[in-house]
Amino acid sequence: MLWEGISEFVHVAESNSFTQASQQLGISTAQVSRQVSALEKRLNTKLFYRTTRKVSLTEEGQIFYQHCRGVLDGLEAAERAITNLQATPQGKIKLTAPVTYGEQQVLPLINDFIQIYPDLEVTALLTNQNMDLVENGFDLAIRIGNLADSTLIAKKLGKRTNYVCAAPSYIEKYGMPHSLSELEQHSCLMGTNDYWRFIDNGKERNIRLSGRLRYNSGIALADAALKGLGIVQLPNYYLQSYLDSGQLIALLDNYKIPNETIWAIYPQNRHLSAKIRLLIDYLAAGLT
Known part of the structure; x- marks a missing residue:
């Protein structure tokens, strides 16, 4: 009786949605609503403001959530302590990553x-949108x-x-740019943005460019560069x-932007389980 409705309440509080909470718990929305209503009745306190479009915590609900979250974290830690005694990590992992980087780097x-840990089940959603980890039930995101x-x-x-480069055949025919202003005289292979990023005199600059080709595919743009159709970033x-083999030549290195960091992120209100920690360490070793 004491624990009834607590898990449902916490999931609704964190997702601001009875529907999202029901999906995360694997039960019906009606059941979540009944459990939360029974909890409010038992406490004689309104925990949520409810409208047809929005669910939000009352002041009493916020206080109660902080205490409940701590209790559930303690229970989860106790469960992990037992699970970690097992020799092989097991269970489900849900993660998200950018599409191309995920395809080429993360998912392999x-x-x-999972060949090393065959008792794990992994679900990955590749998207270039920044998904809400708590609302969508992700354990981990790569950004x-x-x-x-x-x-x-x-x-x-x-x-x-990030590199700017071109094929030797293009350079032989059209020459090599030595300054940012010279890029306007060249065929630039463009992606979804109409600008390229550079560092000029210590400051980042976005240089607007145009060209014959505009693709939303890095693989296709790299292929176009290999075939001498233009310069690509x-x-x-x-x-x-291709750079290692000499099929492409790096250009304008003096203007190259600093390396961008690849991150593994997870919500701060979750203790990191052993299986997620193992995965993060494995990715760090493989992506360095």
Whole structure:
């Protein structure tokens, strides 16, 4: 009786949604609503403001949530302490990562990881949108560059380098740019943005450019550069093998932006389980 409705209450409080809470708990929305209503009746206190569009905590609900969250964290820690005694990590992991970086860098490492720990189940959503980890039930997210959300805990996994480059055939035919202003005289292979990023006199600059081709695919842009169709700016994981082999030549290195950090992030109101810690360490070793 004492614990009835607590888990449902906490999930609604963290997602601001009875529907989201029901999906995370694997029960019906009606059941979540009944449990929370029974809890409010037992406490003789209104815990949520409810409208047709929004659910939010009352002042009493906020106080009660802080205490309940601490209790549930303690229970989760106790469960992990028992689970960690087992030789093999097991259970489910849900993560999200950017599409191309996830395809090329993260998921191959995940495949290796679950070969080592076969009792794990991994669900990955690749998207370039910054998903809400708590609302969508993610254990982990991989993100690139500056992190705006200070409510998340972040661990550095590696770095991404952006290059400007072209094929030797293009350089032989059209020459090599030596300054940012010269880029306007060249065919630039553009992605979804109409600008490229550089460092000029110690400050970051966005240079607006245009060209014959505009793709929302880094793989296609790299292929166009290999075929001598123009100059491209892309992250290293599209280009590194071609740069190493000499099929592409790096340009304008004096203006290259600093390396961007690859992060693993997770909510700060969650203690890091052994399986997630193992995965983060494995990714850090593989992505460095």
